[in-house]
Amino acid sequence: MSAPPTAKISVRDLTMAYGSFVVMKDLEFDVLERDIFIIMGGSGCGKSTLLRHLIGLREPARGEVFYDGASFTAAPTADRERFIRRFGVMYQSGALWSSLTLAENVALPLEEFTRLPARTIRDIVSYKLSLVGLAGFEDYYPSQVSGGMNKRAGIARAMALDPDILFLDEPSAGLDPLSARRLDDLILRLRDSLGSTFVIVTHELASIFAIGSNALFLDTATRTQGAIGPPCHLRDHSESATVRSFLNRGEDSAPETQP
Amino acid sequence: MKVAVQGSASPRPPRATWQQEGRVLRLEGRWHRDAPPPVLEGTAPPGLPERFDCTQLEEFDSTLPAFLLAHARLAATSSFAWDGLPDNLRGLMQLALGVPEQSDARGSPHDGSELRALGEWTLRTWKATRATLAFVGESVQSLGRFAVGRARFRGRDFWEVLQQCGAEALPIVALISFLVGLILAFVGNVQLANFGANLFVADLVAIAMVREMGVMMTAIIMSGRTGAAFAAHLGSMQANEEIDALRTFGLQPFDFLVLPRLLALVLMMPLLTIYSNLIGILGGMLVGISVGIPPVLYWNETVESITLTTASLGVFKSFFFGAAIAVAGCMTGMNAGRSSAAVGEATTRAVVASITAVIVLDSGFAAIFTLLDI
Numbered sequence: 319m320s321a322p323p324t325a326k327i328s329v330r331d332l333t334m335a336y337g338s339f340v341v342m343k344d345l346e347f348d349v350l351e352r353d354i355f356i357i358m359g360g361s362g363c364g365k366s367t368l369l370r371h372l373i374g375l376r377e378p379a380r381g382e383v384f385y386d387g388a389s390f391t392a393a394p395t396a397d398r399e400r401f402i403r404r405f406g407v408m409y410q411s412g413a414l415w416s417s418l419t420l421a422e423n424v425a426l427p428l429e430e431f432t433r434l435p436a437r438t439i440r441d442i443v444s445y446k447l448s449l450v451g452l453a454g455f456e457d458y459y460p461s462q463v464s465g466g467m468n469k470r471a472g473i474a475r476a477m478a479l480d481p482d483i484l485f486l487d488e489p490s491a492g493l494d495p496l497s498a499r500r501l502d503d504l505i506l507r508l509r510d511s512l513g514s515t516f517v518i519v520t521h522e523l524a525s526i527f528a529i530g531s532n533a534l535f536l537d538t539a540t541r542t543q544g545a546i547g548p549p550c551h552l553r554d555h556s557e558s559a560t561v562r563s564f565l566n567r568g569e570d571s572a573p574e575t576q577p
Numbered sequence: 578m579k580v581a582v583q584g585s586a587s588p589r590p591p592r593a594t595w596q597q598e599g600r601v602l603r604l605e606g607r608w609h610r611d612a613p614p615p616v617l618e619g620t621a622p623p624g625l626p627e628r629f630d631c632t633q634l635e636e637f638d639s640t641l642p643a644f645l646l647a648h649a650r651l652a653a654t655s656s657f658a659w660d661g662l663p664d665n666l667r668g669l670m671q672l673a674l675g676v677p678e679q680s681d682a683r684g685s686p687h688d689g690s691e692l693r694a695l696g697e698w699t700l701r702t703w704k705a706t707r708a709t710l711a712f713v714g715e716s717v718q719s720l721g722r723f724a725v726g727r728a729r730f731r732g733r734d735f736w737e738v739l740q741q742c743g744a745e746a747l748p749i750v751a752l753i754s755f756l757v758g759l760i761l762a763f764v765g766n767v768q769l770a771n772f773g774a775n776l777f778v779a780d781l782v783a784i785a786m787v788r789e790m791g792v793m794m795t796a797i798i799m800s801g802r803t804g805a806a807f808a809a810h811l812g813s814m815q816a817n818e819e820i821d822a823l824r825t826f827g828l829q830p831f832d833f834l835v836l837p838r839l840l841a842l843v844l845m846m847p848l849l850t851i852y853s854n855l856i857g858i859l860g861g862m863l864v865g866i867s868v869g870i871p872p873v874l875y876w877n878e879t880v881e882s883i884t885l886t887t888a889s890l891g892v893f894k895s896f897f898f899g900a901a902i903a904v905a906g907c908m909t910g911m912n913a914g915r916s917s918a919a920v921g922e923a924t925t926r927a928v929v930a931s932i933t934a935v936i937v938l939d940s941g942f943a944a945i946f947t948l949l950d951i
C-alpha cells in the first residue's frame with residue numbers, strides 16, 4: 319500500500335459510472351493547496367460528474383478521493399460533514415433556492431453555521447453580491463434576474479462561508495466577456511487573500527490560460543484523463559494531439575488532418 | 578497591550594479606531610467570523626478615511642471587507658485610494674465597488690405598508706378571478722377545437738394520463754369505497770334493527786352509494802391524487818420555462834397539456850364511479866351477511882331499490898366533477914409562479930379548489946334534483 323497522499327485533494331484510481339455505464343476510469347491526480355485547478359474536456363465527457371464525485375454527491379465505482387491525506391471516500395457519513403463544511407460549490411445551473419431572494423440565498427449558510435449578528439450578515443451578503451457585480455439586487459428572486467446573474471449569485475453563495483476549497487462548474491458560461499474577466503480577477507484575489515483552493519470546470523480558453531495553475535483534460539475517446547499540467551505548457555508541449563488541439567481551438571491540428 | 582507583537586500566541590479581538598478626526602482608520606486584531614464582534618472606537622466620519630493603518634492587522638476573512646464596504650456605500654463615491662490597506666484587501670474592495678450599485682433596483686420589488694398590501698391583495702384576487710374565468714373559457718374553446726379535430730396533442734401523453742387517472746387509481750378507490758360501504762351498513766343497521774327492518778340496510782347502502790357517496794368519494798380521491806399531480810407537473814413545467822418552450826414551437830400549451838388531462842379525467846371519472854358504487858355495495862353486503870341477511874336476499878333487495886334514474890344520477894354528476902378537478906389542477910399548475918415553493922402552493926390550491934368545487938357542484942345538483950323531483 320502506498321503512502322497516503324499529501325496534496326490538498328488527491329484522486330486515486332477513480333472510476334466513475336452511472337450503473338454499468340462507465341463515464342471515466344483510472345483518474346489519478348493531485349490538486350495542490352492554493353491551486354486553481356481546471357477541469358476541461360468535451361461536452362458530456364464527465365466534468366460535472368467528476369465534480370460530483372469530489373464533493374461526495376456520488377460514490378466512486380472504484381478508487382478514492384483524499385483531502386489533506388484523509389480519505390473522504392472511506393469516511394463514515396458522520397465524519398463527512400467535517401470535510402463538506404470546507405467546500406463551497408457552485409452548480410452548473412446555479413441551483414439557487416428559488417423561493418428565497420438572492421440575499422437570502424447567500425445569507426442562509428451564514429445564518430445556519432455562524433453566530434454572527436444579523437447586521438454583520440447583511441454586510442457580508444452585500445459584500446459577496448458586490449464582488450460578483452450584483453450590488454443592489456439583494457431583494458430579487460432568482461426568477462427575476464437573468465441566467466448569468468443567477469450564476470454569479472450562485473458563486474456568491476458558494477463563497478458565503480469563505481470556504482477552503484471552491485468548486486465552480488462552468489462559472490463563466492453565459493457571462494459577458496467583461497463579467498467573465500472580473501470573475502477571473504475575483505478568483506485570483508480570493509486565492510491570494512484567503513488562500514482558497516479552486517477546482518473549476520470551464521471551457522473558456524482565455525480564462526484557462528489567465529488563471530489556471532494546473533489543468534486536467536478528460537478525453538472522451540479513451541474515457542480517461544488525457545493530460546495534466548499547467549495549461550500553457552499543455553498547449554505547446556502536450557504529447558496528446560487532442561489536448562493541443564483543444565487548447566488551440568482546433569487551429570494547429572487542422573493542417574495535420576489535411577493531406 | 579499597546580505593544581502587542583504581531584503573531585503573538587493568542588489573537589487579539591478585532592478593533593477599528595478612527596483617529597485624527599476620522600482621517601485615519603486603524604484596523605487591528607483578527608477579523609474573523611469566529612472572533613468576537615469588532616470594537617469600534619472614535620467618531621466615524623460619514624464616509625471612508627483618507628488612509629488606513631493596518632500595521633496591527635493580524636488576519637481577516639470576509640467580515641473585514643464587508644465592514645469596509647458598508648462604510649464605503651455610505652460615502653456614495655466609488656473611487657477610493659484605499660491607502661494603507663494590504664494589496665489583496667485593496668483589490669477585493671476595488672472589485673466589490675467595480676460594478677456600480679443598481680440603485681433603482683434596490684427595494685423596488687417589495688416595500689410594504691398595510692394599505693399597499695390590501696391593495697395588492699385586492700388586485701391579486703381580481704386577477705385570480707379573471708384568470709379562472711379565462712381558463713374555463715379557454716377549456717371550452719379547446720374542447721371545441723378538439724371536436725372539429727384541430728387540437729394538437731400527443732396520443733402517448735393522453736394514454737399515460739388515462740392510465741394514471743384510471744387504472745392506477747383503482748386500488749385506492751376500491752379501498753375507500755369498500756370502507757364507506759361498510760360504515761354506511763353498520764350505521765344503518767344499528768338504527769334499522771330498532772324497527773326490525775334490517776333488510777332495508779341493502780336499500781340504504783345502495784341508494785346512498787349510487788346517488789351520492791360513490792361519486793363523492795371518487796371525486797375527493799381524485800382531487801387529492803390526480804388534481805394535485807396535474808398541478809405539480811404543470812407547475813414545475815411552468816417554473817422551468819418548459820411551457821414557454823412549447824409556445825415558441827407554435828404549440829398551444831392549452832391543447833397540448835390541459836386537453837389530454839381534461840379528456841382523460843372526464844372519461845375515467847364515470848367508470849371509477851360505477852366501480853366505486855359496486856365495491857361500496859359489496860362492502861354493505863358483507864355487513865348484511867354478518868348480521869344474518871342471506872346474500873341472495875340482500876342482492877335482490879339492492880337490485881330492486883336502484884332504478885335506472887337513480888343509478889345514472891351519480892354517473893351524470895361524475896362528468897362534471899371530473900371536469901372541475903382537471904380544470905382546477907391544470908389551472909393552478911399553469912398559473913404557478915417560477916419557484917419551487919410556488920409549485921407547492923399550486924398543488925395545495927389545486928386540492929382545496931377542486932374539493933370545494935366538487936362539494937359546491939354537488940349541492941347545486943342536489944337542489945336541482947329536488948326541484949325536478951328525481
Ligand SMILES: Nc1ncnc2c1ncn2[C@@H]1O[C@H](COP(=O)(O)OP(=O)(O)O)[C@@H](O)[C@H]1O
Pocket residue numbers: 336341360361362363364365366367368
Ligand atoms: N444521472 C445520470 N444518469 C445517467 N447518466 C448520466 C447522468 N448524469 C450524467 N450522465 C452521463 O454522464 C456523462 C457525463 O455527464 P456530465 O458529467 O454532466 O458531462 P459534462 O462534462 O458536460 O459536465 C454524459 O454522457 C451523461 O449522459
Ligand SMILES: [Mg+2]
Pocket residue numbers: 365366367410487
Ligand atoms: Mg457539466
